[in-house]
Amino acid sequence: MSSYPELENEIERLQALYELSILDTQPEERFDKITRFAQEYFQCKICLISLVAEDRQWFKxxxxxxxxxxxxxxxxxxxxxxxxxxxxxxxxHKDIRFANSPLVKGEPFIRAYAGIIIHSPNGYELGTLCIIHDEPREFSEQDIEMLKKFGGMVEQEIKKSANQ
Incomplete structure (x- = not known):
């Protein structure tokens, strides 16, 4: 797998992520409801709310x-x-960025991926709501619109946390 892209605003993005104090917290039903519903809607193997930290992605x-x-x-x-x-x-398997990834060649055997960016209340990219399949899959405009709606629900929940 090639090296990943660097973001221009990485320092500010990470600061926004850490200020939310959401990393390494316990599972919360309000987020799990969204991923369960999205998994069911898309009939996918995996659905995640992924937060991208300095050297890892952690699943809320x-x-x-x-x-x-x-x-x-x-x-x-x-x-x-x-x-x-x-x-x-x-x-x-057909994407040069991911074809040799251990996540493609081994567990969870990712073949298809669709991820919508989750933003902090101040607009920084925190991570994604993503769906993953172990078989190739095309994603329609309707799929993308629904993924955006699920992502918006996650952002609303994160905003509620930030305001508490």
């Missing part, structure tokens, strides 16, 4: 995966937060 909510985090250098979500809104990978 996870469906279909036992790991709590993965190294950032193998993270699909690291690539997603460098995009404008979302990242779609219909077949990871």
């Amino acid at each position: 909510s996870k469906q279909g995966l036992s790991a709590c985090e993965t190294p950032r250098n193998v993270s699909f979500c690291t690539y997603a937060i460098a995009e404008e809104e979302y990242l779609i990978i219909p077949d990871a």
Whole structure:
């Protein structure tokens, strides 16, 4: 896997993430409801709320995966937060960035990925709401719109936490 993209605002982005005090917290039903519903809606193997820290991605909510985090250098979500809104990978075997990834070649055998960026209340890229399949999959405009809606729900919950 090639090295991941660096963000221009990485220092400010990480500061916004750490100020939320959400990393390494206990699971919360309000986030788990969103990932369960998204997993059911998309009929996907895995659905995650992934927060991208300095050297890892940590999962605030996870469906279909036992790991709590993965190294950032193998993270699909690291690539997603460098995009404008979302990242779609219909077949990871055919994408040069991911074809040799240990997450593609081994557990969880990622083939298709769709991730929508989750922003902090002040607009920084925190991570993604993502869906993962173990078979190739095309994502329609309707799929992307629904993923955006689920992502908006996550952002609302994060905003509620920031205001408490």
